[in-house]
Amino acid sequence: MSNLDSSLPDATAAAEKLRVGFLGLGIMGSPMAENLVKSGYDVTVWNRTKSKCDPLINLGAKYQPSPQKVAASCDVTFAMLADPESALDVAVGENGAVSGLSPGKGYVDVSTVDAATSNLVSARIKDTGALFLEAPVSGSKKPAEDGQLIFLTAGDKALYERVAPLLDIMGKSKFYLGEVGNGAAMKLVVNMIMGSMMASFSEGLLLSEKVGLDPSILVQVVSQGAISAPMYSLKGPSMIQSLYPTAFPLKHQQKDLRLALGLAESVSQPTPIAAAANEVYKVAKSHGLGDQDFSAVIESLKSKMQQHS
Numbered sequence: 001m002s003n004l005d006s007s008l009p010d011a012t013a014a015a016e017k018l019r020v021g022f023l024g025l026g027i028m029g030s031p032m033a034e035n036l037v038k039s040g041y042d043v044t045v046w047n048r049t050k051s052k053c054d055p056l057i058n059l060g061a062k063y064q065p066s067p068q069k070v071a072a073s074c075d076v077t078f079a080m081l082a083d084p085e086s087a088l089d090v091a092v093g094e095n096g097a098v099s100g101l102s103p104g105k106g107y108v109d110v111s112t113v114d115a116a117t118s119n120l121v122s123a124r125i126k127d128t129g130a131l132f133l134e135a136p137v138s139g140s141k142k143p144a145e146d147g148q149l150i151f152l153t154a155g156d157k158a159l160y161e162r163v164a165p166l167l168d169i170m171g172k173s174k175f176y177l178g179e180v181g182n183g184a185a186m187k188l189v190v191n192m193i194m195g196s197m198m199a200s201f202s203e204g205l206l207l208s209e210k211v212g213l214d215p216s217i218l219v220q221v222v223s224q225g226a227i228s229a230p231m232y233s234l235k236g237p238s239m240i241q242s243l244y245p246t247a248f249p250l251k252h253q254q255k256d257l258r259l260a261l262g263l264a265e266s267v268s269q270p271t272p273i274a275a276a277a278n279e280v281y282k283v284a285k286s287h288g289l290g291d292q293d294f295s296a297v298i299e300s301l302k303s304k305m306q307q308h309s
């Protein structure tokens with residue numbers, strides 16, 4: 001097929017020259033928006049803390065002072081916000097995106113939220129005549145920087161097709177999962193597994209050390225067997241040194257476990273492992289580790305912290 005084939009998504013988007021809004025420039029939103037700017041898109045940004053917009057503005061992004069004004073000045077607006085409360089506030093609160101939307105526009109929420117929040121945002125967006133897509137992501141800070149995220153999308157198929165070239169810039173793959181809520185649910189199930197894996201890995205590192213083994217050799221052994229995971233090889237060495245440089249904040253992992261437990265409860269699915277893991281993250285959060293990487297959960301299993309909890 002020729003590169004000039006206008007049926008290709010890339011060619012369609014280039015021909016359309018979409019104006020892209022981006023709300024929420026935290027650990028994930030900043031590199032995602034940066035990749036769009038670097039790919040030549042006309043990007044307009046907003047963030048609650050305005051200073052985080054400056055590096056993007058220096059790269060050529062435009063700025064608007066509210067989600068409403070971003071949505072009004074763009075064809076499609078992405079939102080990458082901390083949690084259900086902020087996702088709702090930015091979409092439907094005062095000067096929220098909804099008041100800037102109209103038929104022909106689209107809103108793509110890439111935050112990790114629960115299905116109920118996503119459905120609420122979707123209903124309000126659709127009331128304006130605009131289209132809605134939920135598209136939470138798997139992959140952390142580095143994959144966001146490298147354009148290697150995995151999008152778990154659901155909602156308006158027409159919007160999915162329209163933004164596919166943008167998702168392809170920010171990510172390495174994308175799944176379309178049907179009705180709004182399915183993307184949120186898939187993301188929560190994935191992060192429920194991840195949270196339990198990290199808590200279990202933490203126990204193993206500490207146990208190996210207590211029985212006189214070298215935990216760095218445990219990391220090597222794990223990396224070569226059936227339970228190997230990139231996460232263990234990536235985070236294990238720094239965890240052994242009690243270093244937790246933030247890629248995925250612990251407070252967000254605990255939020256995802258909380259939301260996943262709610263999802264499980266809604267269908268009476270027992271999730272005792274995730275429930276136990278959630279308690280360990282809650283202890284870590286209550287000890288002020290919420291802004292550190294989620295691998296800092298190991299701290300809550302160290303005996304000195306157990307005595308103080």
Ligand SMILES: NC(=O)C1=CN([C@@H]2O[C@H](COP(=O)(O)OP(=O)(O)OC[C@H]3O[C@@H](n4cnc5c(N)ncnc54)[C@H](OP(=O)(O)O)[C@@H]3O)[C@@H](O)[C@H]2O)C=CC1
Binds near residue numbers: 047049
């Ligand atoms: N970090 C990661 O590895 C991954 C994170 N996620 C998910 O992506 C989302 C964002 O994560 P991440 O970028 O790491 O988080 P950050 O904490 O770095 O960024 C959160 C963003 O939300 C904004 N925000 C928070 N509260 C409000 C509010 N009340 N009103 C308006 N804006 C608000 C922050 O604004 P301000 O700058 O003003 O604080 C910031 O832009 C979360 O849902 C997270 O679970 C998904 C995959 C990976």
Ligand SMILES: O=CCCC(=O)O
Binds near residue numbers: 137138140191248
């Ligand atoms: O939500 C955060 C996910 C982090 C990851 O997938 O590595």
